[in-house]
Amino acid sequence: MAASSEYGGTDTNVIPSPYKPSSLLPIARHRQALLYLVEKYPITIVVGQTGSGKTTQIPQYLHQAGWTGDGKIIACTQPRRVAATTVAARVAEEMGCRLGQEVGYSIRFEDMTSSHTVIKYLTDGLLLREILIDPLLSRYSVIMVDEAHERSLSTDVLLGILKKIRKRRKDLRIIISSATLQAEDFVHFFVDGDEYEGAKALGMADMQDVRIIQGKEDEKRVLAKMNYMGQELARVISLEGRMFPVDILYLEDPTDDYVEKAVQTVFDIHLREGDGDILIFLSGREEIETCISAIHDRMSALHPRTPKLIPLPLYAGLSTDQQMAVFEPADPPTGRKVIVSTNIAEASVTIDGVVYVIDSGFVKIRAYNPHTGVETLTATAISKASATQRAGRAGRTRPGKCYRLYTEEAYQGLRETSVPEVQRSNLAPVILQLKALGIDNIVRFDFLTNPPAELVSRGLELLYSLGALDDYARLTKPLGYRLAELPVNPALGKILLNSAKFGCVDQVLSIAAMITSQPVYVSHDESTLAHPQARRKFIAQEGDHLTLLNIFTAYTSPSHGARSAQWCHSHYLNARSLAKAVSVRAQLKRYLDKFSLPGPKGEEKDFLEKVSQEERIRRCIASGLFANAARMQPDGTFLGVGGEVRMWAHPSSVLFDRRVDWVVFGEVVETGRKVFIKDLTVVIKDWLVEYAPGFYQIKGGGHTL
């Protein structure tokens, strides 16, 4: 076959040593050195490849070395919930204790810790919330920020706050764990600018001070330089991983159809290479489905005695059952699994038995446009760091191969790392959180990477329009502080806080819980036609918010859904999301109870008694989403206030094929060539002016309707 000869230049990542018991993990050799660094320096940067054991071992070493004396705790933060729970379980087992005793975890809705807990794994988002209650994190002796190289929004904010906390807590130790050479950014960040420049000016004369460094020669030099620069404050330690070598193969000529090329490569591997499952990285569901049906089509041309290919999709929108299929042994057992996945398999989900990786080189990235307020979801070239991570998925159980569906030249042209989230997100929630922590000057906040000024000013404007900030950009009391406390986006928070005034707290709690627990509907499959039928009885003419309320009410009603997964299944609803909505609702209710919001009084009350419950809810929604108003045009598209972008009702909306006038929407996303608005509710134009007089002015200034 010709295709395999198209793969040219190879490059082997040699990462040493196969599986070893935990006492023989590569990290065990560095135990003393690591403890020495933590003792001596406030900040230690751990460069650890996959499989080095850093996440499970370092907290245990620290515990054994006495860092949990005086009732202090070691925290290890993770960007994802599953990681926090599974790692905690593993460490509890290694330490021979019950999970939740000495070793525990804490994630939203699940606090598996006790007064005996000394090692605590938690999501970084949750630790950020803890800072609101305990600003100096005084319970903790050591905070290890794991997977910092992923640069999630919460990790970045956490690092900035930790830098501040460190100045007031000399005893606190911070460990930052990161993949390879990005460690330099972290040293640079924690060592003040002047110190860094001064050290750089001195050059690299003093090299004797560098030790405990393993790994490739070039890496040694970079790490040595960083150690020198961060002398008094931060140290870097490098740990080798426990992975098998992976051969990297590139295309000799670029392809304009990587899905087709992926399919060809699958068959080449199947016919020419040894055993082992195949993992394909594509950008989204549509590509995955195209790829899977192409594999099915071409399988029939294979010789009947050839072992079967078993293509399996993997993306977040699938139900738990569908996702679990990729972990089950191949059926028939002689078959070869081909897992066709989105980026979810890059870091969130690990599948053993994969020996071959096929990498399209693309990922869908969300980016927020501060000028239009529109989020875009676009397929984008991955970074070199992602390419390495994807390739590594082939070397977990034995030596593997990675087929990159792009040329080596294209690889060289990739960015080193992806654009951090803080540079492409709506920053309103971050600003709110920082202000609640007393960090008022956002522009001067020490971010690892500064967000563009436009993102900051758009975030400030958004908060100002909601009344969360005053004319001096200070958090308002109580509104701003309450919005910061609520674990929902600021506009939704405002709806919740207004709900008492509109006399619809119970309904709005359910709606808010449903909105944050999407996706509510299961993704389409062959039985597409059955879906609208099964869901029709929930549809509210007033729009998506009231429809979600109907679904929630039916789901929780003992005589209907009775919170059963089976009921969800028969109505094409996502059981996981609905179960989550029940928890979210309870949590949000606790906040509203605590705030003890006043109900309507006087004229307000008299007026509300005259309008229907549906209208009260819609008015309440309009009072938070007023900035997201749009009017349907004769051609059926929507135009936002003061906007020129044509927008379509998203096909998931119950207003998708309906004719309406004014609506407010919860979200606007651009995919492909269209801008879609989601979570729509029909409103009356006058309500907008009534509830946001500062935002909408009838004459002069503001937005005119």
Add this chain to the structure above:
DNA sequence: GAGCACTGC
């Protein structure tokens, strides 16, 4: 007129 990368509080 017809579509949904991934996390997290």
